[in-house]
Amino acid sequence: MKKSDKYILIGLWGAVGLCFVLFFALGLNIYAFLWFFVLSAAAIAWWGLRFPITEKMRARAIIGISGWWMVIGFLMLFPFPPPERPQYVVGEVHRFSELDHGWSRVLLGALGPNIAHHGMVYTDPKEIEGLGQWGSLPTFVTTFPLTRALFGGTTLLDPYRSPVPEGGDPVHVAPYAWTTWKGKARDRKLGWNKGDLLLGNVAKKLGYEKAKYTPKENAMMMKEIALWLGSDEVGILKMDPRFFYSHDFLSMGTPLPYDEVKEYKYAIQIYVDQRWRRVHNDPGESWWSITKSGQSYSTGAWIVVRLAHMLRDMGYKASVGFGGINYHNHETSLSVYSGLGEFARLSNAVVPTAGGLRFKSASILTDFPMEPDEPYTSLGVTRFCSHCDRCARACPVNAIPMGEPTVENGVLMWHVDKDKCARFRAGNLNGNCCNECLRVCPYNKPSTLFHKFGMYMVKHSPLAPRLFGNINGVGLDDWLEFDYSSDAGKFGENRPARWITEEKGFKMQFPYYMGRYIFTEDERSPDEEWSTGEGAEMGKVGLSYKGIKWGKIPERFFDANGRHRNVHWDWEGGELPKTLKGPGKSISKEEAMALLKSGKAFAGGFNKKDEDVYPRNVRDPKYEKGVVTYEQAVKMWEKE
């Protein structure tokens, strides 16, 4: 043993201590964590090789490290009760107008003329004329053969959403094949089949074969059929009337009064996976991005349309909602209160059993009595998201909040900047739409036993969300880099983001009249200046691609006037003309008031005062004044 051996040993333990401090000081830094173990092993080995060790010392060391691992194992594996689900409703909650949806605002021109004409940028000019026969501008969903096929599939099913128009939606109702009844439902109830027999595995669980139509049995049958038809997950819940949109997008503003939907007390929520195979193998901002939505939307639509028709034929009322934007209600709340998901950092619901965010949902609203799932199931998602910001870091336009949840429309949750998000998705100049957030979400893994093991720990363990979380870009998932590890290799990486901007100095003129809806000053985007390229930065700060660092938009993307050029990467011929006008028109306040008062136009949205909502009957103070919990709203709605 030399003197220097002692100094080396002290140095090694000092380095171990430093790693320990850095691990906490740098926000549970994974590199400090791993070096802590490597240097500990080196220090122990050095100690053992260069210094005399007694059996007593060995016993203490082994018991010490075993005890450490047993404590860690206990904290990670013991089935601690998951954290109580947050009470999201903390204030007055008004119905949401579908026209305030990010997509609606883009497509109807409320965010500016350039983004409303986004399809002109990446549609071949020869194609635009052909698409014009549909009476609308080309959009990101009408750009390619596959997107046309997939979204066209959902459009084909629109007339079958409901057998009668509700709130002006669906726009054109068509009879379903072999329908032998008229109106919302058959006047005489029919059973499941001739013998009224249940599906075998449902019968086995219940212990009888002939249907009794109890709510529990009904729920089990609907779930079993939905799973069989291709849904990856199914939830059942009671409706809170505030889940319904106040105004409908497809018919450009038609109001949906409570009276027209009051029979819908239950909802069946189905989920279709966007599939790991594609989400994993394409860059989130690629030209294929939109097709993943289209695949799940069209598959989900076909499942719910058939299920709803079966319910109507059995004598119950049923109306369906599916994507892109053909819903009566906002979907996230249905996912949350069916107990399958929780509000996540992305504002959307993370449903752990459906790939986190890697799904599209569709719903059936019905009066078929079913036992709902437990709406307050704790999944630990919101807690996990508070320790993870991978989606926020990955977002190309920084639309996802990094900090704590905030209150908007009486709901305490993380609120995404929907205008930034929708502008980028519609106006992505290097691809078509975006799914980068769901791609990097740690819940986005195939449902293997190993992944389920991880989700179990995240749900139950108080330690796992901190260790697996990635709040500072140095967590386990950051190190593992699932998103940079695929069969696509370098072709799975994003280019630095660019998106369609408005002309410099752009300011939207309100009131803005489009279809049957009037957008007012309340609906002005908080990102107007940003939308012209001012202060805009790309997400993924610190990463680089071909010498371009994320965080700053490269100079060469701006023209001589400093304008963020509205051309896509590969084809500069598609630059937008500078004199575009929105699809609607700006009118005077007097004209707007006249249209609203005469019932020729409507206005609404959660951010408006009661006196500014038209028509008056889309709000109900019973539900929309004071703090009304989900349970209270459900009970009141049942009695309506």
Next chain:
Amino acid sequence: MKDIKIAFQFKWYEFLLLAIEAGLLFLAFWALIDSLLIATPIAAWRFFQFFIILALPGAAIFVFFKPKKKEA
């Protein structure tokens, strides 16, 4: 034909550490195979490294941190 005799003798606490190390190794291989099966080779390799690194201090104690044998 010679008999091959293999004899192990562990103290109870050594056996405990061995079980923990075996558990970490099991996780390393499970993570490796699972990640390879879902076509994530980088994640597979890093997951494997992760659990091996976690197992290093225990392995170092087991192998190196012991009284030196007296020479015969």
